[in-house]
Amino acid sequence: MSTSITNSRPICTYPIPVSIQSKLSKAGFLTTGSVVNLRPSELSSSAEISLEDAADVLDLVRKPNGLFLETKTALEILREEQGNCPIVTMSQNIDNLLNGGVPLSKVTEISGIAGVGKTQLCLQLCVTVQMPEECGGLKGHAVFIDTEGSFNASRLQDMSQACIKHCRNSMNLAAENWNFASITENIFVFRCKEVTELLSCVMILKEFLKTHDQVKLIVIDSLAFHFRHDMENAALRSRVLHKIAAELVRIAVELKLAVVVTNQMTTKFDSKGQGHLTPALGTSWGHAPTFRIILDWDPSRNFRWATLIKSSSLPPGSAPYQVRP
């Protein structure tokens, strides 16, 4: 019974190049059943395609169904999720907003106006991900993809010293395993000066992560920069952006690490001509991250707060926080 379903599956539903598909359909091969019992030489002579192409088509068609896409029950996923610890941000309020911190296996977007502190938060996360497990960290490494040139090593030094002091005070940990030198060794920085570099960096990340399997955090600061400055063609920009988004989601889910992306703000006008600030890159990008946070501040009162505008499992809310030297 199941073979009859697969035998009537149209050939056009397989990822075969269009030129070969049209030759196959011209020769009369429309469903799986018509080719599955042929030899490559027979298929190549009747459809007038090369022997390698015929062999590729037969390989695709003969793959048993459902075996290369794995399904998991919700119960198994729940068990896996219970074991995942989020990455703390060292601000109690923001951690409560996110129910523990930046989650693993998901893409989180942080937006805000220029100067509000997105890069600071990213640097902080690069430090906290390396904290030993006794202090609530993950003892993992971090990858920082820098597009704006905002990676600041001296600020990183301040943060690491504060973090080390915090851990030593709260947990009485010895100093030798964890110091500034080891922190900087475990943060891998990629500097991308244009969109093509960013795209290739994201695409080769998977290979990089195979050799560096202790990485638990990937930060892209900021994703919006090149797309807003370099790319004129809107359709190309949308395709490249979504390709990057799909790859980031795939990496986060398969390798169970946290991906943090920063975004800039743009102005949206409603019918009355009133403008309000929203995250840039458009509404279709807005569907890609699982969690979206906007950072905002009021410089006159020195009051900062973070708002959760989209999440899959948490109520929206705001949390005030502070930036301390």
Add this chain to the structure above:
Amino acid sequence: MLDGGIPSGRLVEVFGEPGSGKTQLALQLTANTALKQQQTVCYLTTSDANAERILEIMHCLQEDADHLNGLERIHFCYVNDVYQLMEMLWAPGMREYKLVVIDSLATLFLPIRGDSFNDAISLLNKVASDLKRLAVVHQCVVLTVNHVSRGPAEGTASTPTPFLGRYWCSVPNLTLHSKHLSKDEFQLTVVKNIYSPDPGPKCSFRYFFRSRVDVKNEFKSIYPHI
């Protein structure tokens, strides 16, 4: 609003802006089908599989039911592109499911549209006919999640349009528009229902979130053997 629910054999679409509650609706339907109607559900997702949220919803629906068994009836699968989706739709195991959720269909088409536009339309055509075949032949409900397109300027009186184009608008039997009104309130509007004469009934409701810490502690106390 829907005259009692969604009968089987239908293709339903829910669309809306990001953060408007589409995934929440899909999770709610999934939890209800698995728990109360005790049927298996297949959830094809492009972004994430939120099992804890489903457990939360199940707790809200019925406190003392067998939640673990309900969770076992839900199968998640990550799909990264359209061909993987079609692979899943043609897999022989699909006939067993009573509810198939695709969250979200628009994300699968985002990387390919605009490039070779005719190819994108033909792929959409194939996906649409496969989904309809699944719904009608195997008598299950197929729920697809869609995005909103950047249509006319904000604030005009017309309703927002779903993302996948004019061809796709005629495919589902029931189309719902989801909107986030204020902090806790969401609104669902029926945009198209081929089985009902009056268009546009709305209903608003709230999604109920419990604090994650409570759920985790409760979970550990009820199911210590996990």
